[in-house]
Amino acid sequence: MNQTNQMSTTMKMPQILGVSFIAFLLSTAPACSQSEPPSPQGVASLAPAELRDGEQKFTANCSACHGAGGVGTKQGPPLVHKVYEPNHHGDAAFQRAAANGVKSHHWQFGDMPKIDVVKPDDVEQIVQYIRWLQKQAGIF
Numbered sequence: 459m460n461q462t463n464q465m466s467t468t469m470k471m472p473q474i475l476g477v478s479f480i481a482f483l484l485s486t487a488p489a490c491s492q493s494e495p496p497s498p499q500g501v502a503s504l505a506p507a508e509l510r511d512g513e514q515k516f517t518a519n520c521s522a523c524h525g526a527g528g529v530g531t532k533q534g535p536p537l538v539h540k541v542y543e544p545n546h547h548g549d550a551a552f553q554r555a556a557a558n559g560v561k562s563h564h565w566q567f568g569d570m571p572k573i574d575v576v577k578p579d580d581v582e583q584i585v586q587y588i589r590w591l592q593k594q595a596g597i598f
């Protein structure tokens with residue numbers, strides 16, 4: 459009688475462990491799936507697929523001065539700025555800036571050197587990307 463009692467106590471142990479293990483899994487599962495969804499935070503990674511080439515060319519050739527996402531740095535002004543909206547600096551201004559450089563006139567950053575590794579087609583893609591950033595920022 460006494461022995462039977464002890465048997466059933468020891469038999470229950472694995473069951474209890476099993477239940478708490480499942481409870482543990484259930485409690486962590488929702489936490490995991492909440493942190494799963496890929497929600498890109500950076501402005502850059504939110505660019506629509508068709509603008510990714512322009513984004514990449516901007517990052518490679520312009521962002522050292524104009525900043526990631528065009529927000530500006532100590533070396534150059536933000537392009538996501540009302541000064542550079544389409545009516546004030548049309549697409550041709552971007553082509554000229556890349557092809558010839560820019561004499562400092564709006565800011566105190568000094569001159570922009572010409573960036574002739576980017577060809578007119580590249581600049582066109584970069585401009586599309588900048589216009590998108592400007593729109594996102596509500597500039598036009």
Ligand code: HEC
Nearest residue numbers: 519520523534551552555562563564565567568569570573
């Ligand atoms: C070495 C730093 C540097 C790099 C790299 C650079 N810029 Fe600039 N950029 C400047 C500075 C500084 C100015 C501001 C000049 C001024 O005072 O108006 C400027 C101005 C401009 C302007 C305004 C032109 C105007 O007519 O007023 C455009 C457009 C521009 N940059 C586009 C670009 C693009 C596109 C690239 C990449 C292909 C690029 N920049 C790379 C420094 C840079």
